[in-house]
Amino acid sequence: MVSQSPVGLDFRAYNVGFGDCLLLSFTYAAAIDGRAERHVLIDFGSTKAAKGGPSLADVAALIEADTHGKLDVVVLTHRHRDHLAGFDPATGGSTIARLAPDAIVRPWTEVPDGEAPASAAPSPGRRKLLDVLAAGNGFARSLTSIPFAGRLSVAESSLMGMAAMQLGNDRAIAQLNQLAAASSAHYLKFGDPLVLDMLPGVTFSVFGPPDPETWPAVLHQAAQSTEYWLGAGSADPAALAAAAAGTPIAMAGDAATLLEPGPGRWLIDRLDDHLVRSAERLVHQLDSVLNNTSLVLLVEAAGHKLLLPGDAEVENWGYALTAAPDHADICDRLRGVDLYKVGHHGSRNATPKQSLYPLLAVTPPDRVAVMSTLVGFYGTTNPVPNQALIDKLSLPPFTLLRTDISGSTTGARAVHLAATGSTPFALAD
């Protein structure tokens, strides 16, 4: 049994809108323990459904059908809503539970509270990152509970959108924790081994996230902002809420003239507007911190190599590609990748232009780039997906497939690719 290797691979990127939901299936020549197939679900979330596309519950049903009722492994690259909302029992979580995965793989930052052994107290660098993540989550939660009155300004709706994205979905995480408790749980960082016995002939390499202790650059944003989160309570959500609710301004001494109509009042109103802008800036930074906790996985099976980087941004990639002791070897191995799940829905800084793109642009082999994305939803100054990246990935050796426009119809259910030991990835179905 152990000597068996997959003879075929299927890769599905479900059209969840703005999010990721990837199913990697392996086919074996003969049944092992009664099944000749194995299934790995990588992320399941969305913050904005595609127009005419399936709902998360619909996607869960598709997963159930495509896996024939049994899921072997679930990977959560990081805890953003667009990667995990589908695990909420209210959407697709109950279905996933029914598929009874045997292993749950998550980044090291996701060890549930109270489960880490006391002897494994995090190093200062890791502690700092965890604290920032926790404080940031609280910040996002407070923001999303602000009852803005009436129609939101552009800044307010942008802020609320980003905060909602970061909001840990408690029910989804609880569901994953429950599944992890009932199976084998893996919490990984760069270089950790990942051996999954239920997937014979499939090897995994973990290229991210780097340990902040050895690669403080991954803390880049967090190091800058830790005081915001931990010390300052800056752009205090309570202040935003008070401003939104029109709570009267308190006075120390007789400041009544400043609150009457006039230049002073004009300035005070503008300062209130700044709260929203400041909060937005901070939330944006937290977004990057969380993205950089993404697992970066290289999966090798049946002569194929798949690169699945979640939403890792430059700071996460930097270690594996430029600084790790074996980075030259890693770069060599990445040259052979023939399926690249485009990082972070095609954003400008998740497919590093100088250190990653050139490795993937060499020929052979021909490559499929799969982008799970939705246009016009995320980012105003730097819209996602980024057009320059799309242009590059549309040229040989790449074939770019997008969940939002692949095939001839919008609202398609998934991009589905299949390969065998002797044939490259090609559109299936």
Next chain:
Amino acid sequence: MDGADRPSRFDPEPPGAGAGRLTIIAQDPAVVVGGKVVRAVVTIPPDRLEPGPRGPRFWVVDYDSTARRVVAPAPEPWVDAIAACADDALAADPRVRAQNVYVVAARTLETFENALGRRLNWGFAGHQLYLVPSAFAEANAFYDPDSCAVMFGYFEPADPAGAPTVFTSLSHDIVAHETTHAILDGLRRRFEEPSLPDQAAFHEALADIVALLSVFSLRETVLALIPGDPETGMVDEAKVTAGELARTALLGLAEQFGAAVRVHGGDALRRSVTLAANPELLSEPAFQEPHARGEVLVAAVGNAMLEIWTRRLIDVHAAGTPLHRTRVADEGVKTAGNVLTMCIRAIDYLPPVDLSFDDFATALLAADEEVVPDDRHDYRGTLETAFRRYGIREARPRHIETFGRRDAPTYRSIHEEELRIRRDEVFRLLWQNATLLGIPTDYYLSVETVTPCARVAPDGFVVREVVATYIQMLDGTAAELRALAARLGGELAIPDGVSDATRLELLGGGTVIFDEFGRLRYHQPKPLLDWGRQSRRLDYLVRNGMRDTHGGVGYSQGIPLGQRFAVMHAQEPETGETW
């Protein structure tokens, strides 16, 4: 002292407040000497003050948007609140913050006005810059032209527990830094236009230079912060080398803030003078972000200042003997005052758009030569060498010869009096001499500012000049502009990711200086049709995602309200890894 030296604007300040004199916190509440927060008593401009304080140029509004609380304006702003306040009560008293921001900001403006010899406008329509001393709970401070305001945040330091709240409004360096942003914005409005990284970096660098060097106007503070024994009044020779002085609080920026956020292990927020000289620094990826890049210019100026300072000390004492601390302080005060004046005077000679550090070096040397031909302490030579060591090369401006040349400018139909005050007359002069000046008249051309100015030279004579700036603009689609460049024999490189239909805006312009007879003396051009510069600019803007809200390149920064100067913290550096 050497009476033939440049007169310093920084007179020694006798201690003790009197009429028109108020106390400020000399550095910030973390800079303590002999167990006491270092304070300084300074003269404030003799303006009528109203509660706030509120004067003709500044208006303090103490509104805290995080706490939603407004503090009544200080009722008698001429009463010295800081002198009367104990050290441990400084952070708690709103009158202290109000007075500190008002006085430091007013002195910063005064420093500029004195160096430039005229009153300065703000970069917005109003006359009063709002100062908000506890604007929000955030480790941040910024100038927001749209709000006509500088906002100062406050925060609780993470460590140690129970440490007092850090108010950025109590930091001399931060107040001077942010006020400088506002002043420079008034002098060169278009430095906010999207450009190559030097331009934003210059905003940061000048703000840091002013913050660092204006501390030297407080002689008693300088004396308190230089090394040595206050009892004997002497200091060891080895303690007053450039390297030793670079490590003092005098050459660090925002000490309390830096310690609280622990960016550099508890030192000042920035200590640019310790940046090792390297002519390749500016091309390294880590120095593409404006704050980091600005540090290179600060390092060049700061090190030149230290070199002149220590050289002057060598001149006045016997080797191997200790020095008088007062002498060390006095030489520092004088040197810093002169270098700061040189930096500020350079601004008039800067081009109005697409500024580079090279332009600044050029402007500084040219402007100084005009006013101080006799440079006996070799300020210019020292600065020039320092610039070069940090990879900043002087690119001489075009000096217009006024006679003896066939291509001398023509003044036909130009009236000298009109030239001093009217944009249309300057336009006429540019028009008559367009070929000589290399100004392509087929494209939008507008004279934006005409500024008469007067400087007093060390010889006592007044140097009068008129500084005028003009700009040129060209906008069109990428395809159109590329074709235009090709037709004119050039090549405009359109960056990856910019479609043919993308709208682009190109900027050019220049600064012209007329002497006291209304003759053209200098021309500092940024040609509109310099395709190499335009290509580099587009490439930089696109790589940094600096597009406007319609996806156009070169029009605006695409950065929301008030956040342009918002980050005391470094922004994401341009690593070359982004699309």
